[in-house]
Amino acid sequence: MFTSMRFWIISFVIALPCLFLQPAYACTAADDNYIHENFTNGAQWSMCWEFNDDEGIYLTDITYTPPDSNTPFRVINEVNIAQIFVPYDNGQDRFHDVTTYSFGDGIIAIKPQNCANGKLTTVSTMYEDIRGLCQRKVLDTTINSVIGTPSTSEHLLLFSSHQVGAYNYIPEWKFYNNGMIEFAIGATGALETIVNIHNNPDREKKYRKLGWKIDNKTVGVSHVHNYFWRIDFALGDNENDDIVKIVQYKKQGNKIIAKWRDVVVESRFNNKAENNRGWLIQENVNSNKSYHVQPGDSGHRFVGIKKKEAFTRNDLYITKDVACERYASQNYACNNKKQLSDFVQSNASIENKDIVVWYSLSLHHIPRGEESPEMDMHRNSFKLIPKNLY
Template sequence: MIGRFRRKLTGAVAALGALALIPGLLAGPAAAHGKDQDRFNYCGNNAMVQETLKTGAEWRMCWRVDTKAGLVLERVGYKPKGEKYPITVMRSAQLAQLHVPYDSGEHEWNDITSYGFGGYYSHAIGRRECPGGKLKGQWIGKREDAKKVLCVQKVDSGLAYRSQEQEWMSPDLGDLFTANGQDLVLYTISKVDWYEYVTEWRFADDGQISARLGATGDLSPEDWTTPDKGWPVGKDATGIAANHFHNATWRVDFDIDGEGNEKVQQYDTVDTGVRGRRAEVYTTARTDITKEGSYQNANLRWWRLTSPTSKNADGHNRSYELVQNTTNQQYAASPVQSPAVSFTQARSCEKFASFNADPECGAQNIPGYLNGETLTDPVMWVTVPFHHVPRDEDQSPMPIHWQGFDLVPRDVTAMNPLTPKDRRDHNGQTD
């Protein structure tokens, strides 16, 4: 096992391991056929995933493993059931930092930029971790790398919808409309010291995208502390493992319908203080975010990125809404990790949330990227923290714990893309 204090010794090994995962080292195939030609046309020298779910929805995307960021997705497209052409959703998406400070103040790590989720730290995945799925190696030259680092699975997502027709107060039941859904799941595994991280993306048949980071492995055997900064995991009050944060930041560059130039909008719902006929009156107001900035969660607040030109069949602008699953654990000690979301003007050199070492960029973190530029091609930085207070059950191996966010389609299609045939006339106000 390699402790953090020994990591510098692994630099040469990491560099060698990274070579197998860097795209573009070899030219694309001069003459390709069939699926290989489709992949090359769409993804160039990168690998491709294209899957149709049982409900008829299709997802396609290019993927690669970056030495630092780990799994990177590009040109992500969604074809709803019944649609003729796919709708591009994202230009790229990746983890941009994993900041791990310990409550004891003894350690603080930046696992993405200091070590990385690719190369040496990217572990091969076997059938035991990917039952019923496909194991894929990154595309290099004219073949896949023998190291299978990506699991691709189709998994049932449970009840997708249910609607029971019934006249008001009648005991007689009419038609029942119900179905289960399915997700396309992609994930890689990276081992950094004692922790093993799962970088996962879920693509639902209704167009939702979920970004998740799972953490398993083992508690650090080097981080023991006092009762006010940790939790006893040994006999009686012994072995107090230190509390710590996993502050994960993702970088998402939308490209809705391939047209880009999305608009950023914030929505706030407030109590007017007026009583209606039966309940309080609430109103929802939109604020257009036109310049770079960072924002905090607030009660009944949410954001969306909307296309100014691409519209669904109802004439509504297509958009994706950010839904965060954790709002009460923000890490207030850092200006990088404390905001819930930041929006910056797209710059290819601005790859990471902090310790960005690209020489093309003068700034090295999100606060440095925020210089008042007008947003014409916004990039969204989403930070989701997890404050890990150890427990007895964390030994051993540690049960996996998850953090992440959802990107929910808002007006991407005119109706639920899974709508059954006999409900397709239920669009707009109905009797």
């Protein structure tokens, strides 16, 4: 009896650190919210999806199994859309689409033909059950036909569609067979803020500076879509030993030299396109397995009102994981930390902590007559590029 009890106590003590090292999975293969995809090259992606009234679909426990392996490699604990902030050029309309307008609950049904050869899943909002999440495997055989060898790019695509006012947003999550990830948000629907300038030359003159005349009677007001993602990385088995590095490429004569620096405290950065800046999240100090945060559409920048919109002042933030720090703006009930800029504490170490990367993209959208009555989709995305996974 005593021996048996001692065995269990010793087993528990040995297992205890593992409980902390390996976070519990939010779903198993038997659950409805489990997503799994096998690819022709032998690779696999698996993850769980969850739903929230604010940000809608978010993904947890994301693992990638390389082509030559049977062991899933954990990449991300959790990723969610952390805000869509849309300030209009008129200076007055400043919409926080995720938190003010229940972006999640605005999810609409996807027609079967828009999820052809895929799987439509029911999402339960506060109000109703909606066939709102499409999971589909996408094939691209371009490389195959160009180089003549049986090489195929495949990815798992997840998307939903959300009505926010006149707008319709389509978040896309793409997981490629080579380990690459792309996060995107497309926007379509109808223009939100249009002003009537009919027979009013003064008003027309004023608003043409703030937008574009879309027909004889109306001007569409320009605006910026600021998209934010919160990515709780966890490379490998231990979520608390990831290393963060920043790289920039500086010109030396005709050469372009990589300069690396470790990031050891909570930090905020701007994407300096002229330096090809990027960030590397590495499994641990002894591993070279890593993901490179490669900035995406970053030609447009928006910096908002000084203190009130301080969250717009940087493009990428690194913090340690604090559960109540979830939205880049209007983040209520979190020790008075209301926006992303509040989450970065000066000199707060991120060593041996679970690391979160916040990344934002901006698009200055100038309306056109061609976008009335409905817009084509304007879409912004960025990539997480794997290094040394296989």
